[in-house]
Amino acid sequence: MADRAELQVREIQDHDLDEVIGLWREAGVSRPWNDPAADIAFARRGPHSTVLIGAREGRIVATAMVGEDGHRGWVYYVAISPELQRSGLGRAMMAAAEDWLRTRGVWKMQLLVRSDNAQAKGFYEQLGYRDTETTCFQKIIAADG
Template identity: 65%
Template sequence: MTPTIRAIEDADIPAVIALWHAAGVARPWNDPATDIAFARRGPHGTVLVAAIEDRVVASAMAGEDGHRGWLYYVAVDPAHQGGGLGRLMVEAGEAWLAARGVWKVQLLVRRENAGVLGFYDHLGYRDTTAVCLQKVIATE
């Protein structure tokens, strides 16, 4: 069946969170519901889903800062992996960013998920050789 790719709807949130856990992209220190809400709070982010017969089987979160775009939570239900859904979701995220005038797309891959590097290489993504630094700041 051909999946329907669309923006996430409120009713999809539990299924997307379950998908992220099943696909191994969720981490205990990131609350998926908070990340979804943050992506949906304005025009600079979205969560896209692929649905087959109203069942969410893949996702990609896209966001932009006016200069570069980012993809997050690219996930495919393990039962549907290897069938091209990951590529479709990356392409959907890229199209969403391109429609906003973003010409550069970046993503992060966790070291323990090195097996996915070949997938992204096949799609044209290259190691920037940059070092990503992070600091958690208080928001309250």
């Protein structure tokens, strides 16, 4: 089990972009229809969201994109280097995301898990997250979306 103290968590910086995108691809959290660079830029454009990175020995090994919408907090792109999965880093990044929200007065955090991702569902359930038994609807409203 990884010690959270071993992981240095901070907000993403410009020079981290390529390494973060590489980690997202390696960990399988990015999808072909999403532009990771655009998602990062969007998260960084204001004070209501960011990308947290976890580094060990100067290498980015974990991420969590976190934000709040004025009512609830959300987390996306939770990624751990494949060789370090199941070592406690996912738990550490989720705790960091929760802390980021807590400091902003947000008391409820939500996330989306693909219905066929049993491993992720089990992970989040172990952390105390519960299926709200709601359905998420989506509509692409941007012409280039």
